[in-house]
Amino acid sequence: MSFLLLKGLHVTCAVTSYTLFFLRGIWSLRDSPIMRQRWVKIVPHVVDTLLLVSAIALAISIRQYPFVDAWLTAKVAGLLLYIGLGLVALRYGRSKAVRLFAWLVAQAVFAYIVLVAAQHNPAPFFAGK
Numbered sequence: 001m002s003f004l005l006l007k008g009l010h011v012t013c014a015v016t017s018y019t020l021f022f023l024r025g026i027w028s029l030r031d032s033p034i035m036r037q038r039w040v041k042i043v044p045h046v047v048d049t050l051l052l053v054s055a056i057a058l059a060i061s062i063r064q065y066p067f068v069d070a071w072l073t074a075k076v077a078g079l080l081l082y083i084g085l086g087l088v089a090l091r092y093g094r095s096k097a098v099r100l101f102a103w104l105v106a107q108a109v110f111a112y113i114v115l116v117a118a119q120h121n122p123a124p125f126f127a128g129k
């Protein structure tokens, strides 16, 4: 698969993952029955798996790796944080306030990952690399 196609798949999965996370947060906070639909339990996992597989394939194709190149280390750390906050927001948060807070912070972390990706820089808020 060409690099551009792989990157297109990766970015499409990132957008879809964010959209599904955003919607599931709203449905969960509103106790919507949509959360109990079968596809809602399956599709996000498929998308997130593809996101990760395409991430690994991209890293291999540009020969840059987490724990070697700081921007990719930052992306992996961000992804782990995003997953953890997602679990609190959608499953383990004890109150709606906690779940709402985790949902909002997870979105900030997601935005950070996108900025890191766009600039190849683990500190995208600062100039330079």
Ligand code: HEM
Binding pocket: 007, 010, 011, 014, 051, 055, 056, 058, 059, 062, 066, 072, 075, 076, 079, 082, 110, 113, 114, 117, 118, 119
């Ligand atoms: C929620 C998780 C992730 C999101 C939202 C995300 C988002 C993105 C976006 C938007 C781009 C395109 C950047 C651009 O060209 O402007 C990108 C590229 C890329 N991502 Fe991710 N990514 C995620 C996870 C990861 C992880 C964990 C890795 C580490 C293995 C990774 C490796 C890469 C690589 C190697 C590229 C190609 C950079 C290039 O064009 O040179 N991504 N990612």
